[in-house]
Amino acid sequence: MAMGSIGDTLWDVVICGTGLQQSLLALSLSRSGKNILHIDPNDYYGGAEAAFSLQEAESWVDRLATEDKGLFRSASITKPDVAGLSFPRAYSLALAPQLIHARSELLSQLVSSRAYRQVEFLAVGSFYIFKAPIGPEQQPSLVRIPSTREDVFSTTDISAKAKRGLMKFLRFLLDYDSPEQRDAWKPFADIPLVDFLQEYFKMDTELKTYIITLTLSLDGRISTKDGLFIIHRHLTSMGHFGPGFAALYPKWGGISEIAQVACRAGAVGGAVYMLGTGVKSMATAADEIELELTSGDKVKTKLLVRGNESVGDEQSISRLVAVVGSPLKSLFESTIEGAPTPCVAVIALPSGSLTAFGEANTDPVYVFAHSSGTGECPNGQSVLYLSTMATSHSKEILSRALESLLPALDRDQVPQCLYQLYYEQAAGVKQSRLDGMILDLPGPSLSLLMDDASLNHAREAWKKVVGDTVDDAEYMVFTSREPVDDDEYE
Numbered sequence: 231m232a233m234g235s236i237g238d239t240l241w242d243v244v245i246c247g248t249g250l251q252q253s254l255l256a257l258s259l260s261r262s263g264k265n266i267l268h269i270d271p272n273d274y275y276g277g278a279e280a281a282f283s284l285q286e287a288e289s290w291v292d293r294l295a296t297e298d299k300g301l302f303r304s305a306s307i308t309k310p311d312v313a314g315l316s317f318p319r320a321y322s323l324a325l326a327p328q329l330i331h332a333r334s335e336l337l338s339q340l341v342s343s344r345a346y347r348q349v350e351f352l353a354v355g356s357f358y359i360f361k362a363p364i365g366p367e368q369q370p371s372l373v374r375i376p377s378t379r380e381d382v383f384s385t386t387d388i389s390a391k392a393k394r395g396l397m398k399f400l401r402f403l404l405d406y407d408s409p410e411q412r413d414a415w416k417p418f419a420d421i422p423l424v425d426f427l428q429e430y431f432k433m434d435t436e437l438k439t440y441i442i443t444l445t446l447s448l449d450g451r452i453s454t455k456d457g458l459f460i461i462h463r464h465l466t467s468m469g470h471f472g473p474g475f476a477a478l479y480p481k482w483g484g485i486s487e488i489a490q491v492a493c494r495a496g497a498v499g500g501a502v503y504m505l506g507t508g509v510k511s512m513a514t515a516a517d518e519i520e521l522e523l524t525s526g527d528k529v530k531t532k533l534l535v536r537g538n539e540s541v542g543d544e545q546s547i548s549r550l551v552a553v554v555g556s557p558l559k560s561l562f563e564s565t566i567e568g569a570p571t572p573c574v575a576v577i578a579l580p581s582g583s584l585t586a587f588g589e590a591n592t593d594p595v596y597v598f599a600h601s602s603g604t605g606e607c608p609n610g611q612s613v614l615y616l617s618t619m620a621t622s623h624s625k626e627i628l629s630r631a632l633e634s635l636l637p638a639l640d641r642d643q644v645p646q647c648l649y650q651l652y653y654e655q656a657a658g659v660k661q662s663r664l665d666g667m668i669l670d671l672p673g674p675s676l677s678l679l680m681d682d683a684s685l686n687h688a689r690e691a692w693k694k695v696v697g698d699t700v701d702d703a704e705y706m707v708f709t710s711r712e713p714v715d716d717d718e719y720e
Contacts, residue, residue: 236502237528241267243695244521244529246509246536249277250489251671254688255535255695257343257492260499261708262696267529268493268501271508275490277537278302278655278674279326281483281606284318287651294653300539301673304625305653314555314648316608323551323606323651324484327598327615328680329354329446329477329574331463332470335682337478339706340488348491350482352604353475355562355572357443360579360635370638372577374565375440378468381565392437399431399441403465406458415454423457424450442594443578446678448547448619449593450581460679474569477679481573482605485680509536519667531667535691538670544657547676548624550616551652552632556645558612562601573603579631586626593619595631596678599639611648617678620654628652662687669694 242264245252253275256268274280278301282290291305302325309315330336330351340346358372376382379400382393405411418426424442427433433441445452445460452460467476480487497503504525511522518530561575577597584591598615600606606613614635616628637644658673669691675681689705 236267237530239265239267239529240518241265241529241531243267243533243535244269244531246270246534247277248272248275248489248493248505249537249674250279250485250492251674251684251688251691252277252535252537253489253492253496254339254685255671255691256496256501257345258688258692258706259695260495260501262499264695266496266499266501267504267531268496269504269507269509269523271506271524273506275493275505276325276483276486277489278539278658279324279485279489281322281324281486284315284321284323284649286318287323291651291653301541301656301658303654303656305651308650308652310647310650312555312646312648314611314646315553316611320608321553321606321613322483323553323613324486324615325549326655326674326676327479327484327600328675328678329479329576329598330680331477332467332475333463334467334680335685336488336680339685343495343706343708344710345488345491345495348494349480349488351471351478352481352573353472353570354477354479354574354576355475356565357576358561358578359439359443360577360583360638362583362634369641370634372638375443378465388437388440392434395431395433395437396440399427399433400465402431403458403462406462415458419455420453422451423447423454426454439578439580443576443580446576446596447594448596448617448676448678449545472568472570474564474566475572477574479574479600479604481603509534514666517667533667533669533695535669535671538659538663538673540659540673542657542659542673544676546620546654546656547617548620548628548654549652550614550625550628550632550650552614552616552647553607553649554612554614554636554639554645555610555648556612556640556643557601557610558599558639558645561599561612561639562603571603573601575599577635579635584627584630584634586623586630589623591618591627591631593621595627597631597635598678612645624654625652662690664694 245268248270294305357375361371363370373387376385424438427438444464445457464476507523507525509521510524513520521529562572579595581594582590595618600613602609657676660672663670671687675684
């Protein structure tokens with residue numbers, strides 16, 4: 231469709247924003263035959279889940295200082311006086327990195343829609359616990375969390391008694407939703423999992439830390455119901471796509487890459503895309519909305535779908551992205567024969583392991599370590615993504631976490647930090663809102679794990695566009711666009 235004709239078309243839907251949910255909606259409609267106009271006031275894809283080069287990150291921070299960018303605030307960049315940074319576009323730093331369990335519904339949708347062919351997924355490797363030195367003679371260290379039966383038996387980092395307790399929990403977890411096991415945890419369903427582990431399994435603090443870390447709970451107080459579900463998914467995802475890993479990460483910037491692939495599928499299906507274009511004003515008629523775009527174009531649509539950037543009620547999080555001048559090879563080693571080399575490792579600094587202004591951290595700090603294999607930095611470097619709950623001291627806590635962690639990553643030569651990007655991200659509203667012909671999708675989740683529940687909003691928007699006559703089973707299920715070999719049917 232020629233760009234000059236956008237004002238002559240009555241659009242079935244105008245999608246504003248290219249965050250994951252809007253992009254999945256575009257993907258779901260790519261074979262619908264509907265007239266779709268997809269705009270974004272930003273000049274980049276991904277919205278709050280974007281990935282930036284160093285130059286783009288600097289422009290983003292500058293814009294935050296002069297205008298309201300909704301869910302983000304307090305952004306700053308620090309460049310230590312050391313050499314080593316490459317050219318700006320050698321980096322692709324994710325604003326909101328998330329891990330995706332192998333059994334996530336998102337992966338199922340990408341497979342059934344054939345979009346997975348355009349995304350390169352990487353293995354997420356080991357989970358570690360940071361151990362602070364007890365005395366002046368000790369060095370900080372990392373302890374790998376055992377996550378399989380074989381791991382538990384082979385590790386020398388936990389006692390025989392703790393091993394028995396961990397094995398008891400793993401056996402319980404693999405069948406946790408059976409009637410017998412449900413009776414055990416149901417009374418604890420809505421209280422913190424850490425309390426259930428103490429009451430039912432009599433776990434010590436160290437073992438509870440191992441278990442809670444697998445949930446990636448930002449405040450460490452995830453409910454028993456949600457915590458058991460996540461750890462069960464982690465364990466049952468192990469080996470689903472290959473040995474040695476339970477989760478994946480999209481190369482070239484994480485969720486942002488999925489958003490771009492989904493938008494490309496929308497464009498192949500006939501959608502018209504306009505980056506750097508938002509909605510300036512709107513007027514509602516009986517059965518359509520007239521939009522004036524920031525480009526000066528005026529368009530009419532039956533439905534406007536946009537992302538809601540209003541701040542929700544939940545606590546914000548603080549994030550620190552650090553580029554370090556070391557490949558951190560010890561973090562990215564396969565632990566099982568035949569497993570792919572992981573490109574992501576997870577490190578937890580538990581509550582109480584750090585201090586800032588004389589106070590210990592009350593919430594854990596999680597670190598996603600990404601190798602150059604993610605495409606997010608040059609060879610010989612790594613990217614560390616640190617996250618914790620936002621408090622008056624959280625910036626200092628993250629700075630302290632980075633400072634404490636670096637010696638544990640390489641004892642022979644402490645890695646140098648080459649670049650730091652700090653910012654705070656607020657939680658968005660959780661629910662969709664339909665007001666006549668305007669559908670507001672909720673803000674992105676702050677979770678460090680892909681939350682399948684958030685995918686339902688894109689499905690509901692798809693249903694609103696295609697109507698009730700289409701079977702729900704057709705959602706995101708596409709046949710291949712490529713020619714099919716007749717031999718496949720013999």
